[in-house]
Amino acid sequence: MKPAFRVIARLDIKDENLVKGINFEGLRVLGKPNEFAQHYYENGIDEIFYQDVIASLLGRNNLKEIIAHSSKNIFVPIIVGGGIRKLDDIESVLKSGADRVSINSGALENKDFVQSSIKNFGSSNIIVSIETIKINNHYLVVKYNGREKTNYKLEEWIQYLSDNGVSEICVSSVSNDGTGKGINNEILDILSKFKELSVIYGGGVNSDDPNNLDLKRYENLAGLTISSLFHYNFYLKQTQDPKNFNKGNIEFMLKKNIPRNIKPCQILDFKDRLTKNNINCSRIDV
Numbered sequence: 055m056k057p058a059f060r061v062i063a064r065l066d067i068k069d070e071n072l073v074k075g076i077n078f079e080g081l082r083v084l085g086k087p088n089e090f091a092q093h094y095y096e097n098g099i100d101e102i103f104y105q106d107v108i109a110s111l112l113g114r115n116n117l118k119e120i121i122a123h124s125s126k127n128i129f130v131p132i133i134v135g136g137g138i139r140k141l142d143d144i145e146s147v148l149k150s151g152a153d154r155v156s157i158n159s160g161a162l163e164n165k166d167f168v169q170s171s172i173k174n175f176g177s178s179n180i181i182v183s184i185e186t187i188k189i190n191n192h193y194l195v196v197k198y199n200g201r202e203k204t205n206y207k208l209e210e211w212i213q214y215l216s217d218n219g220v221s222e223i224c225v226s227s228v229s230n231d232g233t234g235k236g237i238n239n240e241i242l243d244i245l246s247k248f249k250e251l252s253v254i255y256g257g258g259v260n261s262d263d264p265n266n267l268d269l270k271r272y273e274n275l276a277g278l279t280i281s282s283l284f285h286y287n288f289y290l291k292q293t294q295d296p297k298n299f300n301k302g303n304i305e306f307m308l309k310k311n312i313p314r315n316i317k318p319c320q321i322l323d324f325k326d327r328l329t330k331n332n333i334n335c336s337r338i339d340v
Contacts, residue, residue, distance in 0.1 A: 141171065
């Protein structure tokens, strides 16, 4: 029997703050990541994905304290990425409390890192994240949150990863990120060719996206990473309590200035919509 579809909250971290932008740009501070993560855990999330969005540029991962706190209070799998370039980085993050580690730029800049990571820590503990954008009718792999192109076409890079022992990838559409304009089916069509891989998709996911009706046909699609839908749903609740006005962007909170295409929703409501589309989601009553 196919495992339950995973609904994964992605939390982008800059310094010590949870941030969100559009197309990985224009990042706004929303608050403290542990508060959001705790809320998601208590409301039915399947996994938490922490991503240090400036770590690769600075050559370090700064999430150890956040991970350590979460691992003591959150009992769903925790994935951590950003600035992972050495085996020591992976070991450090796992020891801090992460269940799995995501590698991205480190793999693109040193292809041997993929094999050595899997050899030392096992394929079940390593996920390779990929950012992609369409340029001249081809989906190319990019890095540093879409700031820098690579020479890889999406299919070529995925094939290399598959040939070298990777069991799961997480692919993000830079053009769809934070827009709420829907899932990119062109990317999912590419990913569906690699049936030996478990695939997670992120970018543009919305609660009323008609493409959600079509997800069941992608047999190797194991889950979705979601940010804006859940972040803004929790965020709007926060604005109702004056004591929270010292967190995040006060003006942004008061105006409730959410990107117009995004329809915030609760985790279990989103799972219910997937279930109605014959997608098997885990359901935990909260």
